[in-house]
Amino acid sequence: MRLLVAGMLALGAASTAYAPGAAAQAVKVQPGAEDELRAVYVTSVEVAEGGRIAQAACARCHGANGISATKGVPHLASQRAAYLDLQLRAYRYSARVQGAMTGAVRYLSDDALVKVAAYYASLDPPRPAAAAAKGAPTRSDPVQAGKTAAAGCGGCHGEFGISATPGMPSLVGLDPKYFVAAVNAYKGGQRKNDLMKSLVASLSAESTNNVALYYALQKPAKAQTAAAGDAAAGKAAAAACSACHGDQGVSGNPATPSIAGQDAQYIAAALLAYKDGSRKDDSMKGPAAGLDEKAMGDLAAYYAAQQPQPLNVRRPLTTAEWTERCDRCHGANGNSIEPLMPRLAAQRADWLEKVLEAYRTDARKSTAMAAMSALMSEQDVKELAAYYARQSAHAVTYVVLPPAGAKRDK
Numbered sequence: 001m002r003l004l005v006a007g008m009l010a011l012g013a014a015s016t017a018y019a020p021g022a023a024a025q026a027v028k029v030q031p032g033a034e035d036e037l038r039a040v041y042v043t044s045v046e047v048a049e050g051g052r053i054a055q056a057a058c059a060r061c062h063g064a065n066g067i068s069a070t071k072g073v074p075h076l077a078s079q080r081a082a083y084l085d086l087q088l089r090a091y092r093y094s095a096r097v098q099g100a101m102t103g104a105v106r107y108l109s110d111d112a113l114v115k116v117a118a119y120y121a122s123l124d125p126p127r128p129a130a131a132a133a134k135g136a137p138t139r140s141d142p143v144q145a146g147k148t149a150a151a152g153c154g155g156c157h158g159e160f161g162i163s164a165t166p167g168m169p170s171l172v173g174l175d176p177k178y179f180v181a182a183v184n185a186y187k188g189g190q191r192k193n194d195l196m197k198s199l200v201a202s203l204s205a206e207s208t209n210n211v212a213l214y215y216a217l218q219k220p221a222k223a224q225t226a227a228a229g230d231a232a233a234g235k236a237a238a239a240a241c242s243a244c245h246g247d248q249g250v251s252g253n254p255a256t257p258s259i260a261g262q263d264a265q266y267i268a269a270a271l272l273a274y275k276d277g278s279r280k281d282d283s284m285k286g287p288a289a290g291l292d293e294k295a296m297g298d299l300a301a302y303y304a305a306q307q308p309q310p311l312n313v314r315r316p317l318t319t320a321e322w323t324e325r326c327d328r329c330h331g332a333n334g335n336s337i338e339p340l341m342p343r344l345a346a347q348r349a350d351w352l353e354k355v356l357e358a359y360r361t362d363a364r365k366s367t368a369m370a371a372m373s374a375l376m377s378e379q380d381v382k383e384l385a386a387y388y389a390r391q392s393a394h395a396v397t398y399v400v401l402p403p404a405g406a407k408r409d410k
């Protein structure tokens, strides 16, 4: 009796299986040609043999039923057979290196790997993790959290970070990297300003990131303050600045602040501070040294009149937006129906976290997953792992194929 994992019929590879209504064709996998799908086509005798191998060589770590009770060890029960086989061969031939697994598969033949993979695929799936208890902390939207944390900043820096008070810098249009560095420089005393030091003292690193993100995503606008200098004269002098601050004060480098639309009085004061050394910065020391007070005022007037531009900063995806992307490959709620695509539903959360970190840092290689995980934050990894661990897993069902050459019933 030949068995076929049902998901095969549903997707892609189905073309190599039945064409409903067409002349009867038993699925034939050419050894070698479709090596990757071998574990999908096994007999019940082979599954039973796989069971014996599993009890002897795998159960002590992955559990007797393929349900792992050990942190860092994945559940295998009801995982896609071809995927399991592929990973086992990756360990066997050192494409994936991990002490415990390398040892476990070292003396197993390819044939044994196929059988043990098919055996684990045939087991009942693990139960999903319990939903988070009511009242458990749920993910706070970082932008919303940033807005809340910035409630006390608007009095000086203006609503939405657009200054309305001469001498106060606008915060809109600042790259988050620069913003965070500036806050940390106040905290650490490298940038001397007692007022700002006390104001940001209680901001945690996470809050600082959130506040930076909140301001970076606001619609940019010029400071609502007047400028005294001669903007036309400033424009000529600005040639010396554009290499770093961009043509119209819009910087392309996160370490160099954009100054387009910045409050003029703040710009002039900053230039003076660089010149007299009260604000120390190697890049600005030279450019400021040769400026007199008039030139500073003119440059300030020119830059204050320039239009600030939106930053190339994305709002982070919500967990729902992420999973919508993941499910395109991993199946609805992480229940993959593709033989080579792992099921994520009801997998151990700690394992999912570990693996996503491994893809993120390229410790585990996968082109598809490297692209997906590159943009994930640590928080995203945690949320996604918890989400998939909570999803119900559907069992893989085997379909008995008619013997080769037999006619199918209508």
Ligand code: HEC
Binding pocket: 053, 054, 057, 058, 059, 060, 061, 062, 072, 073, 074, 076, 084, 087, 088, 096, 097, 098, 100, 101, 104, 105, 116, 117, 342
């Ligand atoms: C000594 C404990 C141990 C034994 C024995 C063991 N495993 Fe594992 N297995 C692990 C650990 C730990 C991992 C995670 C490895 C990693 O991070 O790559 C793992 C990972 C796996 C994976 C990768 C799953 C995935 O989704 O990436 C498969 C498949 C697997 N084991 C199958 C087996 C099979 C089949 C056997 C028996 C032949 C076996 N293991 C024996 C500990 C063990």
Ligand code: HEC
Binding pocket: 149, 150, 152, 153, 154, 155, 156, 157, 167, 168, 169, 170, 171, 174, 179, 182, 183, 191, 192, 193, 195, 196, 199, 200, 203, 211, 257
């Ligand atoms: C009482 C007024 C006041 C409040 C409230 C205030 N700031 Fe400031 N902030 C200033 C002044 C003045 C400066 C310019 C200091 C200097 O010259 O270094 C400044 C500078 C900054 C800068 C550097 C801007 C740049 O272009 O380099 C950042 C970032 C900043 N503040 C963030 C915050 C945050 C975040 C909060 C709320 C937690 C906050 N500020 C609250 C007055 C204030």
Ligand code: HEC
Binding pocket: 169, 237, 238, 240, 241, 242, 243, 244, 245, 255, 256, 257, 258, 259, 266, 267, 268, 270, 271, 279, 280, 281, 283, 284, 287, 288, 299
């Ligand atoms: C070599 C590159 C470079 C050049 C040239 C340069 N800057 Fe800067 N500028 C920087 C960097 C980097 C900073 C951020 C320094 C810091 O963190 O204090 C900065 C900061 C500033 C600031 C403070 C902005 C803020 O938000 O606090 C002003 C204003 C400024 N520059 C104006 C100018 C002007 C005007 C010129 C031309 C006369 C100029 N810069 C030339 C690199 C440059």
Ligand code: HEC
Binding pocket: 074, 322, 323, 325, 326, 327, 328, 329, 330, 340, 341, 342, 344, 347, 352, 355, 356, 364, 365, 366, 368, 369, 372, 384
């Ligand atoms: C373009 C298709 C694709 C998308 C989209 C995708 N994945 Fe994957 N994923 C894969 C492939 C292929 C593998 C197997 C890679 C390997 O061999 O290591 C995989 C493996 C994984 C694994 C390892 C499972 C295990 O048990 O070892 C996890 C966890 C995972 N993906 C999570 C995600 C999450 C979360 C998302 C959404 C943010 C996602 N994937 C989006 C294709 C995709």
